[in-house]
Each structure stands twice: as structure tokens, then as C-alpha cells.
Amino acid sequence: MKIKMEDIAKLANVSKSAVSLALSGKPGISEETRSKILQIVKENGYLPRAMVRADKKNSVSNTLRFVACTNSGIVLEQFYKQPFFMELIHDIEEQCRARGYSLFFSSVPTEQLEDAIQTMESENESSGMILLGTNLTQGQIEFIARKQPNLVVLDTCFETLNVNFIVMNNVMGAYQAAKHLLELGHRRIGYVESNSRMYNFDSRRRGFLQALEEWNVTLDEAHHFSVSPTVVSSQDDFKQRLLELKGQLPTALFCECDYIAISVIKSCIELGIRIPEELSVIGFDNIHEATIITPELTTVHVEKGTIAELAVSKLLDIVEQEDKVKIKSFIDTHLVIRNSCKAVDLSVRV
Structure with missing residues (x-):
């Protein structure tokens, strides 16, 4: 018998929305509840139609992962509520949806990075990863690239790494x-x-x-x-x-x-x-x-929509076309003039 989301919710004694949050990797439920749901999903072989499609070559799930590593400096624990990141994530989700992929959202404390990446890729394999590299070191990105070679890194760039980077200029x-x-x-x-x-x-x-x-x-x-x-x-x-x-x-x-x-x-x-x-x-x-x-x-x-589009397109080229060429893409900016700046009165300037 084909198991449904309703069945998973009953087995876990949670709502359907909680199951949806667990499967998408989004915040809103405890880690204990998320782990419980994912274990039930694993045991029952449940594959959501919106999240999974058999890969033509190797039957990899049709899911991409977005990962952010949080700290107390720039990428806060609730960084997804920070306007810049919130807008960027929304654009990435839209690009994934338009291409028939779902986005599995994960955030981990920076100090737990290595263990968390190891666990998430072994327990819930993804086709590829978009990594928010804002606050990460070169060594941390190198580690993640070894664990998930299908990788595109956003919001930073290390020119000497053999990794795909997309960042604003x-x-x-x-x-x-x-x-x-x-x-x-x-x-x-x-x-x-x-x-x-x-x-x-x-x-x-x-x-x-x-x-x-x-x-x-x-x-x-x-x-x-x-x-x-x-x-x-x-x-x-x-x-x-x-x-x-x-x-x-x-x-x-x-x-x-x-x-x-x-x-x-x-x-x-x-x-x-x-x-x-x-x-x-x-x-x-x-x-x-x-x-x-x-x-x-x-x-x-900052052209957040363009960054999202290029990130998803490049990642799918890697996943579907086995594209081996690494890129470093800088997306140009433009000035938006509003009311917080004023010309200096040259007659009184000192």
C-alpha cells in the first residue's frame, strides 16, 4: 500500500504541516520532532511527489539542499528572518520550484559544521547543495565540497578553490x-x-x-x-x-x-x-x-533574483549534465537613489 503524508502524520502523532516542515528542512518544529518524523519517513519509504523524482541515471532524489552555518556575528541563528537572506532564499525556492525540484532547508551552528554536514548527507541524501558561504572560511568550504561535490557557494568567493562561487560584485x-x-x-x-x-x-x-x-x-x-x-x-x-x-x-x-x-x-x-x-x-x-x-x-x-537563478541553473547543470567546469561569477550591482543623500552646498563646504 502506498503511504501518504497523512499516514506519516498519524504515525508521528503530529500535524501534516509538521511533516511538511520536517521534509522541507524549514524551521517551526523542534529538532526532536523533526528527527522522529524523518525516521518514520525512512522506515516507511515515503517519497513525497513534490520532493522526489527518479533520476534517469542513478535514481537520486529530486531534492536540492540549501545550507547556512549560523554564528553570532553575521548569519544569526534566525538568519532566515534577516531581510537580505530571506529575500535570497525565497528567490532560490522559486527557481527550484520552477525546475521541478524541492529545496531542503538546513541550518547548523558553525562550531558543529563538520558533524552536521556528515550527518545530513548520510541520512537524507540530496542531489546537490547550495551553500550560504557568508561567514565561512576557505577550509570549511573545502570540507563541505569533499562531502558534497555537487556544490554552489553563494555570498563569498575564494578564487583559489576549485569550487563554484556566485557573489555580488x-x-x-x-x-x-x-x-x-x-x-x-x-x-x-x-x-x-x-x-x-x-x-x-x-x-x-x-x-x-x-x-x-x-x-x-x-x-x-x-x-x-x-x-x-x-x-x-x-x-x-x-x-x-x-x-x-x-x-x-x-x-x-x-x-x-x-x-x-x-x-x-x-x-x-x-x-x-x-x-x-x-x-x-x-x-x-x-x-x-x-x-x-x-x-x-x-x-x-544586489540582484538577488539573478544570483538565485544562476545558482540553481549551475547546480542542475552539475546534477543533470555532469558539468565539471567550475565557475566564479560576479553579479554587477547598480545604485538606487532615494532621499537619504543630498548635494553639498559648495558655498559653505569646508
Whole structure:
């Protein structure tokens, strides 16, 4: 007799929605419940129609895995609620669905990475993996590639690794942002960086400094700030730094991501600093919240949909066509001009 999802739910004494969450790898149930459901699925040989299709060559399930490794710096435990990652995951899910594949969603603490990857691939084999590499080291990515060679890594890049990487053009985006401020007449441009470092942020700093160098402008160390990249409320340390500058504020600030930019705007408002009349602010990522903050945020747009499409297409080329060629793809950005930046009045600029 063919077993159905309803049967799995009854055997596990849970709802059908809980079974669905367990099979998709999405949050919303305890790990104990998930393990119980997956064990019942394994014992009864249940293969959901939406998730499984026999591979023409070797009968591998028609499921791709999305893996994120969480820590306390950039990729938080509930990272799927962070706007940038939430939008990216949604786009990847849509691309998988359009191609007849389902996405098995997994997140593991970084310190448990090796054991978790070993377990998930042995217990629930996938056709291939899309890895969120935001906060991972070269060694960690090498380990994962050995366990799952059908791999595409997003949001970072190690040029010397024989692995597929797809990432936004961080250098270009920050260069575009700095150039925009320079063209508006700003010369005292500050830089607000994340206090947790990663490939993307380091690349953005290079692009920013490249633009300043071309215009013979230097970054004043007094205008170089470090804040949390995952806080959207005001930050006390940053406010204190602004107060210490007294009358020597920069006229503009480039922020390494939109979360930082939103936090900066809120901090300035609490100090009575008008945006953009007294201080222009520009971000990076173009998350949805960039249009909710007042004033609406000028920012660098990341083509998350294009990144998702290329990632899924490349992974399926590997899975279905046995494509052996590794790629490093940089997706160009463009500036979205809104209301948080203003031209400098040259008659009063110092």
C-alpha cells in the first residue's frame, strides 16, 4: 500500500504541516520532532511527489539542499528572518520550484559544521547543495565540497578553490556608492563598517577606497566607525563617537550594509542630526526596509533574483549534465537613489 503524508502524520502523532516542515528542512518544529518524523519517513519509504523524482541515471532524489552555518556575528541563528537572506532564499525556492525540484532547508551552528554536514548527507541524501558561504572560511568550504561535490557557494568567493562561487560584485557596488557621494560634492566622507568581518565587507571597503583614491580624497580615521551589522536600532557607542566629533562631523557616511545604514539614521535622529540636510547616508543591499525608513535609503541594489537563478541553473547543470567546469561569477550591482543623500552646498563646504 502506498503511504501518504497523512499516514506519516498519524504515525508521528503530529500535524501534516509538521511533516511538511520536517521534509522541507524549514524551521517551526523542534529538532526532536523533526528527527522522529524523518525516521518514520525512512522506515516507511515515503517519497513525497513534490520532493522526489527518479533520476534517469542513478535514481537520486529530486531534492536540492540549501545550507547556512549560523554564528553570532553575521548569519544569526534566525538568519532566515534577516531581510537580505530571506529575500535570497525565497528567490532560490522559486527557481527550484520552477525546475521541478524541492529545496531542503538546513541550518547548523558553525562550531558543529563538520558533524552536521556528515550527518545530513548520510541520512537524507540530496542531489546537490547550495551553500550560504557568508561567514565561512576557505577550509570549511573545502570540507563541505569533499562531502558534497555537487556544490554552489553563494555570498563569498575564494578564487583559489576549485569550487563554484556566485557573489555580488561588492567592489563595484561600494565604488558606485562612493562615486555618487563624490559627485554630490562630498569630500569629508566617513565609513561605517561591520565589527564582524567577512569577504563581502572587505571587498566593499576596497571599492570605496578605490573611488576616493581616484578623486584624491582620503578617509579621515576620525570618520571611520565600527558597529554591529545585525542591529537596526540606534547604537550607543556610535552615538558617543558622533558626540565626540562635535563640529567636525563628516558630510556623508557610506555604510557596509543597509542594516548598518538604518541603525546610523536612527542614531543620528536621536542626536538631532538631520538626514540628509546635515549628513548624507548611503547603504548596500537594497533590502525592503530601505523603503520604510525615513528618509528612504539610497543604497546599492544586489540582484538577488539573478544570483538565485544562476545558482540553481549551475547546480542542475552539475546534477543533470555532469558539468565539471567550475565557475566564479560576479553579479554587477547598480545604485538606487532615494532621499537619504543630498548635494553639498559648495558655498559653505569646508
